[in-house]
Amino acid sequence: xxxxxxxxxxxxxxxxxxxxxxxxxxxxxxxxxxxxxxxxxxxxxxxxxxxxxxxxxxxxxxxxxxxxxxxxxxxxxxxxxxxxxxxxxxxxxxxxxxxxxxxxxxxxxxxxxxxxxxxxxxxxxxxxxxxxxxxxxxxxxxxxxxxxxxxxxxxxxxxxxxxxxxxxxxxxxxxxxxxxxxxxxxxxxxxxxxxxxxxxxxxxxxxxxxxxxxxxxxxxxxxxxxxxxxxxxxxxxxxxxxxx
Amino acid sequence: xxxxxxxxxxxxxxxxxxxxxxxxxxxxxxxxxxxxxxxxxxxxxxxxxxxxxxxxxxxxxxxxxxxxxxxxxxxxxxxxxxxxxxxxxxxxxxxxxxxxxxxxxxxxxxxxxxxxxxxxxxxxxxxxxxxxxxxxxxxxxxxxxxxxxxxxxxxxxxxxxxxxxxxxxxxxxxxxxxxxxxxxxxxxxxxxxxxxxxxxxxxxxxxxxxxxxxxxxxxxxxxxxxxxxxxxxxxxxxxxxxxxxxxxxxxxxxxxxxxxxxxxxxxxxxxxxxxxxxxxxxxxxxxxxxxxxxxxxxxxxxxxxxxxxxxxxxxxxxxxxxxxxxxxxxxxxxxxxxxxxxxxxxxxxxxxxxxxxxxxxxx
Amino acid sequence: xxxxxxxxxxxxxxxxxxxxxxxxxxxxxxxxxxxxxxxxxxxxxxxxxxxxxxxxxxxxxxxxxxxxxxxxxxxxxxxxxxxxxxxxxxxxxxxxxxxxxxxxxxxxxxxxxxxxxxxxxxxxxxxxxxxxxxxxxxxxxxxxxxxxxxxxxxxxxxxxxxxxxxxxxxxxxxxxxxxxxxxxxxxxxxxxxxxxxxxxxxxxxxxxxxxxxxxxxxxxxxxxxxxxxxxxxxxxxxxxxxxxxxxxxxxxxxxxxxxxxxxxxxxxxxxxxxxxxxxxxxxxxxxxxxxxxxxxxxxxx
Numbered sequence: 043x044x045x046x047x048x049x050x051x052x053x054x055x056x057x058x059x060x061x062x063x064x065x066x067x068x069x070x071x072x073x074x075x076x077x078x079x080x081x082x083x084x085x086x087x088x089x090x091x092x093x094x095x096x097x098x099x100x101x102x103x104x105x106x107x108x109x110x111x112x113x114x115x116x117x118x119x120x121x122x123x124x125x126x127x128x129x130x131x132x133x134x135x136x137x138x139x140x141x142x143x144x145x146x147x148x149x150x151x152x153x154x155x156x157x158x159x160x161x162x163x164x165x166x167x168x169x170x171x172x173x174x175x176x177x178x179x180x181x182x183x184x185x186x187x188x189x190x191x192x193x194x195x196x197x198x199x200x201x202x203x204x205x206x207x208x209x210x211x212x213x214x215x216x217x218x219x220x221x222x223x224x225x226x227x228x229x230x231x232x233x234x235x236x237x238x239x240x241x242x243x244x245x246x247x248x249x250x251x252x253x254x255x256x257x258x259x260x261x262x263x264x265x266x267x268x269x270x271x272x273x274x275x276x277x278x279x280x281x282x283x284x285x286x
Numbered sequence: 287x288x289x290x291x292x293x294x295x296x297x298x299x300x301x302x303x304x305x306x307x308x309x310x311x312x313x314x315x316x317x318x319x320x321x322x323x324x325x326x327x328x329x330x331x332x333x334x335x336x337x338x339x340x341x342x343x344x345x346x347x348x349x350x351x352x353x354x355x356x357x358x359x360x361x362x363x364x365x366x367x368x369x370x371x372x373x374x375x376x377x378x379x380x381x382x383x384x385x386x387x388x389x390x391x392x393x394x395x396x397x398x399x400x401x402x403x404x405x406x407x408x409x410x411x412x413x414x415x416x417x418x419x420x421x422x423x424x425x426x427x428x429x430x431x432x433x434x435x436x437x438x439x440x441x442x443x444x445x446x447x448x449x450x451x452x453x454x455x456x457x458x459x460x461x462x463x464x465x466x467x468x469x470x471x472x473x474x475x476x477x478x479x480x481x482x483x484x485x486x487x488x489x490x491x492x493x494x495x496x497x498x499x500x501x502x503x504x505x506x507x508x509x510x511x512x513x514x515x516x517x518x519x520x521x522x523x524x525x526x527x528x529x530x531x532x533x534x535x536x537x538x539x540x541x542x543x544x545x546x547x548x549x550x551x552x553x554x555x556x557x558x559x560x561x562x563x564x565x566x567x568x569x570x571x572x573x574x575x576x577x578x579x580x581x582x583x584x585x586x587x588x589x590x591x592x593x594x595x596x597x598x599x600x601x602x603x604x605x606x607x608x609x610x611x612x613x614x615x616x617x618x619x620x621x622x623x624x625x626x627x628x629x630x631x632x633x634x635x636x637x638x639x640x641x642x643x644x645x646x647x648x649x
Numbered sequence: 650x651x652x653x654x655x656x657x658x659x660x661x662x663x664x665x666x667x668x669x670x671x672x673x674x675x676x677x678x679x680x681x682x683x684x685x686x687x688x689x690x691x692x693x694x695x696x697x698x699x700x701x702x703x704x705x706x707x708x709x710x711x712x713x714x715x716x717x718x719x720x721x722x723x724x725x726x727x728x729x730x731x732x733x734x735x736x737x738x739x740x741x742x743x744x745x746x747x748x749x750x751x752x753x754x755x756x757x758x759x760x761x762x763x764x765x766x767x768x769x770x771x772x773x774x775x776x777x778x779x780x781x782x783x784x785x786x787x788x789x790x791x792x793x794x795x796x797x798x799x800x801x802x803x804x805x806x807x808x809x810x811x812x813x814x815x816x817x818x819x820x821x822x823x824x825x826x827x828x829x830x831x832x833x834x835x836x837x838x839x840x841x842x843x844x845x846x847x848x849x850x851x852x853x854x855x856x857x858x859x860x861x862x863x864x865x866x867x868x869x870x871x872x873x874x875x876x877x878x879x880x881x882x883x884x885x886x887x888x889x890x891x892x893x894x895x896x897x898x899x900x901x902x903x904x905x906x907x908x909x910x911x912x913x914x915x916x917x918x919x920x921x922x923x924x925x926x927x928x929x930x931x932x933x934x935x936x937x938x939x940x941x942x943x944x945x946x947x948x949x950x
Contacts, residue, residue: 094830094834114830115833115834115836115839118836123835130831132831133827135820135824143832144836146817146820146836147836195835199835199836434934437934438937441885442939445881445882445886446930446933448881449882450926452923453922456922460920559878566750566753613765617758617765619757620755620757623750624751628736631740631743
């Protein structure tokens, strides 16, 4: 059974159609990259899955449940953790508080409290820099550290699916490399399901996994990132040569 | 070579200006329907009132017309700039007191308001001359306050205008020798005929229209909708806001003067929070993005208030008389306002203006 | 001198508590709640039995203080939450001007509801009479009430800080105040947080009602409005949405009012408030985003 399934999703902003009848599904443990040029509708799609942007038509299912039109907090409670574009750390909260915001979904008994503590330790193990500055204000972290913080924050909710919008945005290439290195290690270690939006398909080809290429609100290519990357099809699809 | 190019440039600029003029003229012709229709609405209401010949009804419609002036005044600034102002009733206060200073019998004035300068104590003008001067006075005050305030925007600007209102109220409530303090200033000639108020309201509507299609008004609305783009294309936002602030301040002053003449008495608290909120409510319920919204908001809410008052007085149905208990009128008004806003968050008219052809977006 | 300090602190306390009530709701909802002053008035009237007589018929006001205080706080919290459920929930996505006018209309409804039940005449009420006795501290005679006002305000502020810093709910509220949409994506329940903010804000209104009611000894429909105007200004000067800023600005405004009352020449004293408002404009010109700019300036989607 697929973990996430979108069927014929259309998203409109007043008269502008950002996403047009998009369908895809992903299975547990998969890494799926959604790539495509600016304005392809990638971020809109992700925001719709998270319940922040309303969909005009179509259906979204998470682990077999219909989540179309659900409130973001309910979708989060069903196991989706979103890392939005621009990271959106809570700047006035401490780093540890940032990590704890999403743990309110668990029951409040002794076992889950112990589990939260061990989750926190695990995140600190992966990102030692966060542990060093756990009581510092999150707003004072650098961009790369903030990106690690929000990934840690997403992990803390024990999600079934993590959706990340442009993790490389505004980061230096070597920092982006570090972020991805940790992310992929985590994925292998915990069998995470990752849905990653990136503008450039280069990263997807490097990391591997499945890749969907979007343009003009529609899916133009869907396949294995490494094999797709080598062909000329991707160039054509990305730049839309066939139109001319 | 350079001479030739500069010559072509000049002729080009000339053409552009001519084209712009033509565009402006076309815009004026296209949009003038709105103020004409709104004026016709007010004229119709006035004519019906005159025909019924009822004194209390006459006074009610005078109140409506005065409020039209206030709300149109508010629209000129709030509607075009998108900045909510709580301070405009302060300019109404200035206008009303200016009218009082200029029209009260000098003998009464020198005993009630001995602190006025001699020349003002001796002056006694006809009400319409006083109203024009009152509007100018309020406009100048708006210019002075606006010079400082228009550097602010958003909620900070709104609060600063609130501070202006509170400041004017404090000064007028305590400067006993000039304003009579918190006690009423009486002896303002009462004008009972409805026509001056109609003329005032129609004038306010046309002033608002003329401002809206002026270069400044267009630039201001552009800045309201797309602040970054407007600033990038050279719109001086504080300056355009100041223009709107001064024009609207003057209209509020005119309204204040006419209100003073409609009731014959002024106190500082007449022009404070409750008037501020009732006029703002009318604008927002009607739709703060459009002139029609403002006028229709006044007419509808005033009609509603009147109907509720009438029901409070008692309605006979057959043998039984039903009367709403006291206080229900205000409660019902509040509830209805909430319901309208919940159903239509951008007001009854939204951003649209009424025209003959079809409602078109005023952006 | 000591007297002046205490005057400033006790006036500032009222403004600070009022500003806090507004800032809490603004933080999570971007709503400037004009009905807050009427919630304060409602809390005071809840002490009386509904009647339009000039004499106040004391009802809950007779309760001993340990029941009276929770009763009034609960009244405020209850009414405030009711406002949220019945009215404000429908305005979550409306623009700030519309929300503001809706809150004003709601305040109007509450005010005239009280007027219908109690008439518009101010009534005198002696609330906790034992507190108006003066006591002597460092050679200055101060009303005990003033001292209690200050101490109670400090206790409320410390309690609220602890609540926001140490509890799960406080964490969710701070996160939601900074970035509502992100907090929801982390499973923070929007309705719960907003209702919590309204409940806290209403309880603060109850606290103001108790303090103000016992200070003035009168019950008046208008009583909320006078504090609210200053509290509202304090919220903005403090930096809308910043709780610390609201408290700071509340105390500053209280101090400014009292100091000007003492320092201004006698002729200018009646115009004290005009000077205070002038100072407000000056502060805004130099710091349009407030003394302590709130971080969560991001608009809600």
